[in-house]
Amino acid sequence: MFRSLLVLVIAATSNLAAADVRGKWSGTMEANGSRIGVVVTLNQRGQELSGSVTTSDDTKPAPIEMAEIQGNTVTFEVHDDANRIVKFRLALTDGLMRGEISVGGRVTKVVLSPASDAGFYPIAGGLSSPPVLLKRVEPGYTEEARAARVQGTVVLQVEIDPGGKVATTHIAVIRSLGLGLDEKAIEAVKQWKFKPATRNGTPVTAKATIEVNFRQ
Secondary structure, eight states, rough: OHHHHHHHHHHHTTTTOOOOEEEEEEEEEEEETEEEEEEEEEEETTTEHHHHHHEETTTSSEEEEEEETTTTTTEEEOOOOOOOEEEEEEEETEEEEEEEEEEEOOOOOOOEEEEEBOOOOSSSSSSSBOEEEOOOOOOOOOOOOHHHOEEEEEEEEEEEEEEEEOOTTTTTEEOOHHHHHHHHHHHTTTTTTOOEEETEEEEEEEEEEEEEOOOO
């Protein structure tokens, strides 16, 4: 009887539907005595997870490894720039990803919120907090792109100044769609407003990569 009960419990647990954790999640974590920004990007297909982690101290995104999802709980690992294993354990509750990040025996509590389509990295030194999108303006379509039924994503690299504005002289197209959509993306992003990045409590300029999506 007890064996049968155990089998039923295991079967019920394995059939728990995985929560939808797709998207970008941003927050801050403690590292070397300071707070740094972290963005977790998760791609999900049923029980399968892939994605990457970017921090304001990293030079490039780190792909996630050993990813698992059970119900609303996600676990995975990444290798940081120093090739250390960083372990994440996060649970989706009330629209936030809450949990902990451990590296080298140190454990940091973290709360991640849904992020804008903006990644980040600092001009120089570590950031205490990354830029946070406050106002977003959606891009328009060109007639040529609409007629050609073009869809996709324009990726821009920008600088966000200490006032939270996109510096109009520092915008570069990293991924192009053409047919005037690059220009439409730039036109929209110039109107975006951010809470600026900070270092030790002082607003600073930070670079960001921004994805602008076009869908018909």
